[in-house]
Amino acid sequence: MDDPMDDSFELEPWVEEEIVVARPHNTGPSPPFHTIITELINPLLKASNRKTGFHGGTATNVRVIRFKILNSYIQRWKQEVGNDIYPCFRLILPYKDKERHMYGLKEKALARLLIKILGISAESDDAKSMINYKIPGQYKGAGDFAERCYEVIKQREIKSEYGSMTIDNVNNMLDELSKLSKTDDQLPIFSKIYHSMNAEEMKWLIRIILRQMHIGISERTLFSAWHPNANELFNISSSLKRVCWELFDSNYRMSEDAKDVTLMCCFQPQLAAFPKASYDQVVKSMNNETFFIEEKLDGERIQLHMSDYGKHFKFYSRRAKDYTYLYGSSLDDKNGALTKYLSGAFGENVEDCILDGEMVSWDPVDEKIEPFGYLKTAANAEKEDAGESYPLYRVFDILYANNKSVVKYSLVQRQMLLQRVVNNVPTHFEIHPHEEGSTKEDIDRRLRQVIAESSEGLVIKLPTSPYTVNGREDSWIKVKPEYMLEFGENLDCLVIGGYYGQGKRGDNLSSFLCGLRVDNEQDPEAPPKFWSFCRVGGGFTAAEYATIRHLTDGQWQKWDPRRPPLQYMELAGDRNEKEMPDVWILPEKSVVLEIKAASVVPESEQYRTNITLRFPRFRRIRQDKNYLTALSLKEFMSLKEQAETESQERQLELEEHRRASKRPKKQLNILGAHESFTMEGSPTSQIFAGHTFCVLVDSKRKAQLQKIIVSHGGNVIQDVPPEPQNRTHLIADKDLVKIASLKRQGKWNIIRPTWIYDCAFNHRIVPYEPRHMYFANKDLLDAVRRHVDRYDDSYTRSMEDTKELRDILNHMPDPTIGSTAKDYGILLNQSDSSIFNIPSLIFYNTVIYLDYPDLAQDPRSKFRYFAFTYQAVCKP
Structure with a gap:
């Protein structure tokens, strides 16, 4: 098969022109509507x-x-x-x-x-x-x-x-x-x-x-x-008008070339087949051969069309919506949110191409992909240069290059071509990475990794397969976590509300608001309340709907937002329209449903529990349980903590097995810490013994911090205690929903993760410093100021790295010091005279003999910056 990027491949000049189709004429009047x-x-x-x-x-x-x-x-x-x-x-x-x-x-x-x-x-x-x-x-x-x-x-x-x-x-x-x-x-x-x-x-x-x-x-x-060719034309054009106007003659047939994708013309992309019942079936669908494993991104499917060396761009969604106005029409389009960054993103000899990929929102602060709902906000903000996040286009396929379609090429060939066409522009325009696998263990290991990072799942692809326009073939298979094996079958939640359906589900409740029991600890005899937890509407059969209707017949009451039944249940807010059910039911008259889910969503303002389930799905009706034996909030949090611990242990086991089988075991150094500070084997110290930590950061860093804490003898909890406790530390550095709420309460002092790293590096508990504090009361802030000098340099601990030294120097008022630090990046030339402008303690407690008359007159004139107390002595 020809290589479209071969040096001998001819590059014809591209002329921008829209596909113009002659409109057939109607001879009769327009019929009545x-x-x-x-x-x-x-x-x-x-x-x-x-x-x-x-x-x-x-x-x-x-x-x-x-x-x-x-x-x-x-x-x-x-x-x-x-x-x-x-x-x-x-x-x-x-x-x-x-x-x-x-x-x-x-x-x-x-x-x-x-x-x-x-x-x-x-x-x-x-x-x-x-x-x-x-x-x-x-x-x-x-x-x-x-x-x-x-x-x-x-x-x-x-x-x-x-x-x-x-x-x-x-x-x-x-x-x-x-x-x-x-x-x-x-x-x-x-x-x-x-x-x-x-x-x-x-x-x-x-x-x-x-x-x-x-x-x-x-x-x-x-x-x-x-028309016999109507579906084929729609697949490569997404145009209802073209289907009607080009194919009015039933005797006409499209040529094979006309059925291929066309530059600047939106096509219907290939979709991944629905998840299989087991990993074994996925492997079998790949012909038991090596396959590609890609992370399934939580963004919007976008096809990019580029022509005339970047002078023209088009962006289309899966639904054929034109988003060129949002992302940019050319490399010179300063109003677009993406194309202005793509200079150099394509090979020099790439005149035109069609790429298939996913547009996501990138958070440069946390260096992670944000959920899908942030994408349009980030894109509009980037257009105005007013946002913190911005669009990132991840390319995973190519269909066209230099006036030639490569749809019929195999995936391996298309991936090789993609590497030659696209140059990565980090955090704006990147080739989506993939890895190879051949067993169900490879799928399981990778799936657990992406779940830990709150990702959508995986896509498994057959390397020998062509691209199927508007197809949903087994050559691409989605792998999603259908439910959490750790505790997905043990979530027995009480129904506290209901929502009426649409269409075929009209006149009947089609989804249910479920709650978790919250017992009154001050009065155990008092009836419990139920806090809203999740909404479930998938997985029911007609017979199960009928059973629920039979068990709750005559018990539903219309929801009145002005008089919510607060004595029985609580929602996230009295006016929360997204959660507000159409009807509600008394707990003792309700039913318990067993629910499974993909994962836990730790921060959710939509539900009173401030936590909910991702993709909850009904499993069965628990007629053997009632409102008093349904799952409580306390029980769920214990299950969640246990499940996370077991999941981390399994992940570590899988990683250990993979490393042992492929390469010698390596130790993992953490963030520039001392060489002896590692994360494998037995605990390295007991410096955190007796200390308890609640880590409230993103999932990737959370797992890392928890490993450090445990490896140094500390205890980790998942939930913030009701009241501050001695030797219990809240760790955070970003205003998540829960953190913002804790700051409003003002009871807790919140510490940055930097403190944990400093303690581990110094092999002891170091006193708090201002840089360690994320949120603190005035008394604590006044106390921590006494642990550092006026430049925030600690009196009690060693400096960990050059970055901290650079930050301190750059905050000093002496401009000479600041410029020296910036110019030399702290790694100064010993022969440069400007070194004398940088204060330090390198001659502290040292006696020096000076054999230079000019220095003998006043040794402090040149060495005053090198000694905190002047210990230099001159001997003539």
């Missing part, structure tokens, strides 16, 4: 109903019937209207039409518009039924907003028959609606639409605006009925 409902949507829904079938009785082949309905409608359109079916398809598949902007209207905003148009009170039952559409009421369709609106409009519809608006009229109205951002400006257009439609038409218009059609077919089915 209601024909989409009567001739297409309703027959499709009827065909999908297995209970009645299409012609009554049992449906023998629903797919065939739906295909016939679609084909019949398309043929009628071509005969009566013409070859341009795009106006119709963009209403049937609104979520695939990227030509129309978002409306900025969700359910509650639409409900408010309808309330104004209908002229009803916002406090009326009809208004509340639309705003609270998930809650069952006098109208059917709970959880289905459009259906609930239909029921309300039907009572007061202006037209009982279908309206006269055509498909073109509706598209024009929607185009106008999408160009306006304020609901007050949208109100006249929406009112005009309402006065031109009946209730059923309004229902489907609302579904189009919300992009929630649910008509029983996917775009694949519709495209297959339209």
